[in-house]
Amino acid sequence: MRWNQQGRWLPVVLAASVWSACGPASPPAPEPDSQGVVSAGLAELVVNGDFSGGSVAPWWSGPNTQSVVENGRLRVNVTGNPANPWDAPMGQDGIALVNGQSYTLAFTASASAPVTVRVTAQLGTAPYTAPLDQRITLDGTPRAFSFPFTSNLGTTAGQVTFQLGGAGAFSAFLDNVSLSTGGGGGGGPLGMTSGFYVDPDSNPAVWVRNNGWDSRAAGIQSAIASKAGAKWFGNWSGDIASAVSSYVTAADAADKLPVLVAYNIPGRDCGSHSGGGAGSPEAYRTWISAFVTGLGNRPAVVIIEPDAVAQLDCLPDDTERNTRLGLLRYATEQLRDRAPNTWAYLDGGNAGWIAADTMAQRLESAGARNIRGFALNVSNYYLTSASTAYGAAVNSALNTRYAYTRPFVVDTSRNGNGHNGDWCNPAGRKLGALSQAGGGAEMLLWVKVPGDSDGNCGIAPNTPAGTFSPDIATRLISGT
Structure with a gap:
């Protein structure tokens, strides 16, 4: 085998044959059809992922790595001082x-030391497309990682790699390595929980508790307060690490999946109804880092900064636009590296706002490739069918320009009657499909809390943004 200048491992047939003779044989790979698509193979694609037999094969070691099975797990020693992750690789070929x-x-x-390393599932030959490309942080505590993804290629020449260079000399320890079919609706945090979490202290729930005498309370409790939705976190949340930790801990104790919204970007909402946010780029980095600390290893879904990408146009110059993109990239990197059981989605506007190819460029610049995917229609009203068509167009542009796609989620909290051309507390809107896996997107979620005002406008001219209105709620229930 040899390592090329692009940092990709090129297999040599002879070496692969030696491994097959010395260790467990790889399962026969299915043949691609006339369109180059491989039919579904075995559920488990990795061979010898638990190293229980004491053999390394068919895992290979590359430059600057030496692998040995030790105490039932694989120990990979990184030697020298390799500059780049791909300068110290190990992995397994023949992945269909x-x-x-x-x-x-x-x-x-x-x-053996705190390090950040790279993990991929990728094509083993040029152009080395990587449907999964993650960076993870390791230390002396063994941790379970799980990364669902959807392949954007069909091949029998895939590989799983752990790229360990760029962090000096150390030892990595691996066990229970598995690449299995499935993941979209049943893997990741969805597969770790028994359903979505209902916030017991949402604005609708608090209003119902405080106004049980009101004739509208029973209907709001039944249709809204008892349903799963997102909790928004911002500069009103106090100690953000503690606030996030308390929320995900409660959800974890209930075996439910919480949905959280990080909403604190400087210059939030272009200074409009929901204006505010962190006071400086440095303050935001501190805040989002603490937000991720609160998540820890517990399962969660996070929507990153609604409107922040779509509203780049409202910023006065390229310097401020690039600053915002840098902050969003930092947020995606923090979630990627430090929250292994979180699916994070960068907000991608809505179907009637930014052209799909432009949004694809912005999502790439903001770090979408670092995380699970992107979110659409947050706090808006477009039908799910319109959002899924827009999401497909964004993915087409991502694939054309950058050779990857991402799953997306759709906010269905208020889209039951579709969009009427207005966004700020419009009349005649209705609750949409409940939070669920699938439904046209990877997930349909109630991201905006139904009944919370968009601002002093529309049918609630005297209700500030984020304040619950029982009148808005009852209109959403009836669709009037």
């Missing part, structure tokens, strides 16, 4: 991937 198929790469890992 199906275009459009969902997978989950899972493993347990630790290291």
